[in-house]
Amino acid sequence: MKGTPVQDLPTYEDVAAAARRIEGHAYKTPVLTSATLDKELGARVFLKAENFQRMGAFKFRGAYNALSRFTDAQKKAGVLAFSSGNHAQAIALSAKLLGIAATIIMPEDAPAAKLEATKGYGGRVVIYDRYSQDRDEVSRRVQEETGATLIPPFDHPDIIAGQGTAVKELIEEAGELDALFVCLGGGGLLAGSALAARGLSPEAEIYGVEPEAGNDGQQSFRAGSIVRIATPKTIADGAQTTALGALTFEIIRREARDILAVSDAELVAAMRFFAERMKIVVEPTGCLGLAGLRRSAEQVRGKRVGVIISGGNVDLHRFAALLAGSA
């Protein structure tokens, strides 16, 4: 990897433009605080609650931003995405709101609830067998049939800029920050958050937080080039990515202070804290930021810290099992 040319990377201006496009369509989610957490850490912590975002996760921001930039011809031909998670629902809902046909390619073994949710938003779902069919081949076939534009889940300038709007809102409401803890899967949210922070709170130290089992981002950050891993086994299903993207890696390499990795047990402890003390439901991936912050207690004492709670989409039985310690 030689790095992406500077001129191709999105900037703070793209985040600001995305914020104008999504205004009135995405929710302006609340910034929460907890006296208990502040006392525990000796810091002032501001948590951006994207579990209250439309469709339950920050992913709506990037998807809506990307689709609202479609030309008339693109709108007519529709959008295509592959995902079994929040990106699929974000594309399906954004497409519905903008009057664009959406096709979502999902594996046959995707959870029924996610399949139904995506259909519920009006998306056409194309199922493929991940053992006998190649997803890219299925995708190419749909693109040839329809002329639809493929929107990837993270490595796209409009997705990155859209995700950055959450941190833009956070800093506008809470003021400048000394540090920011953001969950890291493919890097769309972390890269966008870094761009937003550079524009509004330039001194803030940016930390990405990954599950230990899937620490490809940490490895990549330290190696200085993208490291690819096998699909990791972790409860943080939104961070089961196998590699960062070219754009997201380049931004993260330049802007992040460090990448931390936390255990599933630390994620469950954060999930319990959110439920018991803050009365909110957070999906395992959404717990990465708080778990990473707690790992960094020494460094943040006396500081103003931001945390992104990325989403709240977790199957209730799984959530209950994790809370009860039986998962």
Next chain:
Amino acid sequence: MKGTPVQDLPTYEDVAAAARRIEGHAYKTPVLTSATLDKELGARVFLKAENFQRMGAFKFRGAYNALSRFTDAQKKAGVLAFSSGNHAQAIALSAKLLGIAATIIMPEDAPAAKLEATKGYGGRVVIYDRYSQDRDEVSRRVQEETGATLIPPFDHPDIIAGQGTAVKELIEEAGELDALFVCLGGGGLLAGSALAARGLSPEAEIYGVEPEAGNDGQQSFRAGSIVRIATPKTIADGAQTTALGALTFEIIRREARDILAVSDAELVAAMRFFAERMKIVVEPTGCLGLAGLRRSAEQVRGKRVGVIISGGNVDLHRFAALLAGSA
């Protein structure tokens, strides 16, 4: 029961005065909405989220209001309460904030978590054996020793007025309402809510909602006098009261449109909706309002409806078991 003389009942002015007293001490909790719920009911629903209140429930409002009216002599002698639930924590925390000594009388078999939480707020806990000791006798002894003022959990003008501040905030933020659904245990919240609504949204129809197993309020409302029942068996532990108070009954009798009763299964369904769709943790008692509203779908179509979510204090294992359907 001949009814309480009019001049002794608190009014909207007392709610307004309580709002001034608690300002800056109680949280101004958010008013939540849900597109899914509005679609389900064909109504516009505004949910006042008191699960985000200090110590996790509306009870802080009444307790702080009552204690802030203490004379200097009362402050010096301290406050006394008996409760194994949210009232105990509300009194302990309010007393701590106001520099008043608090004694909380709790049964020996109170949950350890509640005992610890009350102690954590700085309250002195006096344990009694509910099988061999009389609570009123224990209470009298503490009062004789200390001269402390007893603050009951609901049947007190300052408690009622304080609880009414939640609906005052709700209507000030959401505008006038056609109907309001409020959980009903001893009646402090319902009576206070009715007073607030009479002042700010006089046409609003007020509904109290009880667990079916403990429908003493419904029986009392229909009989026109207070009906006393045995301690009911229901998951709504905050509504396991055996009778309304003289003040709360009189206000409810005058102001409520009706008292509804819902099953534990309806409470669990509401709890799941809150967790799955709204990403919030609500205790069983806090689910009464939504469950009662869903029972009234026909009457509320096309209307603007308020619901009070009274609190979020539920043991995580119990919460998990209820979500999973194994409780």
